[in-house]
Amino acid sequence: MLDVALALTTAAAATPKLDINFGAVGYGLAAIGPGIGIGLIFGHGVEAMARQPEAAGLIRSNMYIGFALTEALALIGIVIPFIFHGVG
Amino acid sequence: MASDVQAFAGGGCHIFGSNHCGYPAPSLNSFLFKPIFSVGSFHFDKPMLLALLSAAVVIAFFWAAFAKPKLVPGRAQNLGEMGVLFVRDQILRPMMGKEGDGYLPFLVSLFFFIWVMNLMEIIPVAQFPAMSRIAFPAALMLMVYVTYNFLSIKRLGLAGYFRGMVPTGVPWPILLILAPVEIAQYIIVRPFTLAVRLFANMFAGHILVAVFTLAAWYLFSLGVGLLFSATSFILVIALTLFEMLIQALQAYIFTILTAQYIGGAYETGH
Numbered sequence: 001m002l003d004v005a006l007a008l009t010t011a012a013a014a015t016p017k018l019d020i021n022f023g024a025v026g027y028g029l030a031a032i033g034p035g036i037g038i039g040l041i042f043g044h045g046v047e048a049m050a051r052q053p054e055a056a057g058l059i060r061s062n063m064y065i066g067f068a069l070t071e072a073l074a075l076i077g078i079v080i081p082f083i084f085h086g087v088g
Numbered sequence: 089m090a091s092d093v094q095a096f097a098g099g100g101c102h103i104f105g106s107n108h109c110g111y112p113a114p115s116l117n118s119f120l121f122k123p124i125f126s127v128g129s130f131h132f133d134k135p136m137l138l139a140l141l142s143a144a145v146v147i148a149f150f151w152a153a154f155a156k157p158k159l160v161p162g163r164a165q166n167l168g169e170m171g172v173l174f175v176r177d178q179i180l181r182p183m184m185g186k187e188g189d190g191y192l193p194f195l196v197s198l199f200f201f202i203w204v205m206n207l208m209e210i211i212p213v214a215q216f217p218a219m220s221r222i223a224f225p226a227a228l229m230l231m232v233y234v235t236y237n238f239l240s241i242k243r244l245g246l247a248g249y250f251r252g253m254v255p256t257g258v259p260w261p262i263l264l265i266l267a268p269v270e271i272a273q274y275i276i277v278r279p280f281t282l283a284v285r286l287f288a289n290m291f292a293g294h295i296l297v298a299v300f301t302l303a304a305w306y307l308f309s310l311g312v313g314l315l316f317s318a319t320s321f322i323l324v325i326a327l328t329l330f331e332m333l334i335q336a337l338q339a340y341i342f343t344i345l346t347a348q349y350i351g352g353a354y355e356t357g358h
Contacts, residue, residue, distance in 0.1 A: 061178065068341040072281055075288035082116055082291075 023081025030077025037070040103316075104309040111306055114298035119220060119291075138218040142204040146197070175199050175343065183347035184354060191350060198228065199343040202286070206335035209294060210328050217335075220290035222283070229283035232346045237274075239353035252355065282345060289338050293331045300324045 045063040049056045101109045123131035153168025161169060175196045180188055202219065209217035219225055240249045253270040254263060300323045307316035 064337060065341065065344060068285065068337060072285035072288065075292050076281075076284055078292050079284070079288040085116065 023085070026081060027077045031074050034070045034074035038067055041066045041070065101306065102309055102313070103307050104311070104313060112302060114295050114302060118295070118298055134214075134216060135218045135221045135224070138208045138214055138216060139205060139224060141214075142201060142208065142218065145204050146200045149200075150196075171200065172196055179340070179344045179347050183344065184351040187354060188347070188351060191347070195343050195347060198346060199339050202228070202342055203336060203339035206290060206339060209290070209297070209331060209335065217290040217294055219286055219338075220294050222287050225283040225286040228286075228342070229279050232282065232349065233279040236346075236349040236353060239350060243353050252352070278349065282342065286338050286342055289334055293327075293334060297324060297327050297331065300327060 041063060045059050048059050052059075101112065103111075121133040121135065123133045124137065125132050149164070150168055153164040157165055172192070176189075176192055179199070180192055180195055184191065205218045205224065208214040240252075244252055250267075250271070253274060254266050258266065300320050304317045304320035304324060307313050307320060
């Protein structure tokens with residue numbers, strides 16, 4: 001028993017420390033939602049423009065408004081790691 | 089210059105060079121500048137200079153356009169009229185209708201000021217979007233926040249303001265969830281996202297362009313490094329074009345959301 005415990009503790013002490021940059025991981029996770037959202041916005045927008053070409057100007061301006069609102073969330077994701085860089 | 093550019097600008101810090109100093113990645117230090125001059129503890133640095141310059145450019149342009157307006161417009165007046173009519177027909181009229189025409193000077197100034205300040209990112213000597221320091225979007229956001237809250241409470245009354253946040257005829261269990269969310273939306277989320285959207289777009293854009301510009305310099309060596317540098321530089325050009333779109337788009341979004349929030353004070357009900 002004692003030699004098993006000794007082997008486990010030395011193995012635990014010998015594992016390399018993982019240096020994960022959680023800011024980068026956080027941004028990667030934060031970009032999933034807006035990626036899907038922007039794809040939906042422009043996909044439905046293009047489909048609407050194909051159905052009714054005379055409304056293309058109206059659809060285009062609404063598409064850009066929706067794109068900017070959704071993109072804001074992804075960009076907050078890239079800025080937050082810089083804000084909290086010195087904390088903790 | 090930015091404080092991290094100064095650190096390596098003197099040495100030959102290239103990838104195949106003799107210094108072996110690693111890639112000088114742009115970080116928060118890229119946004120800190122040494123003051124141009126200081127009066128006591130008030131430091132005047134490059135973003136402030138760019139903000140003053142942008143304001144001067146916008147004022148000079150509209151002065152030249154509308155100081156002596158003629159019936160058949162000259163060049164500057166033509167451009168000025170195009171700008172003002174764009175803001176009026178695409179931003180003001182859809183959101184506020186005809187009665188919001190009094191806010192046209194505010195929205196025109198907002199749109200062109202934000203756009204010119206963003207444009208400072210791609211103008212050669214300046215190369216810094218002043219809107220990527222949080223103070224500038226926060227100041228604009230405070231103006232908009234006070235305006236739309238004050239106007240809403242003045243025109244609709246305090247009870248009418250809160251009643252206008254939710255649609256009529258909502259059953260009370262949904263109202264229990266909807267009311268706090270809507271109140272948080274109007275009081276906290278709207279100003280926060282309005283400022284941070286503009287700030288984060290300009291911040292991320294500056295870091296992207298800085299990464300590839302620094303890489304073009306760092307990867308340079310007489311040999312295969314020329315190919316690396318050229319590729320990086322092509323990406324800088326592509327990102328500059330992308331940034332031009334984003335700058336105009338962010339100015340447009342800020343202005344149209346301002347118009348929508350102020351227009352909410354003119355609605356009498358859902």
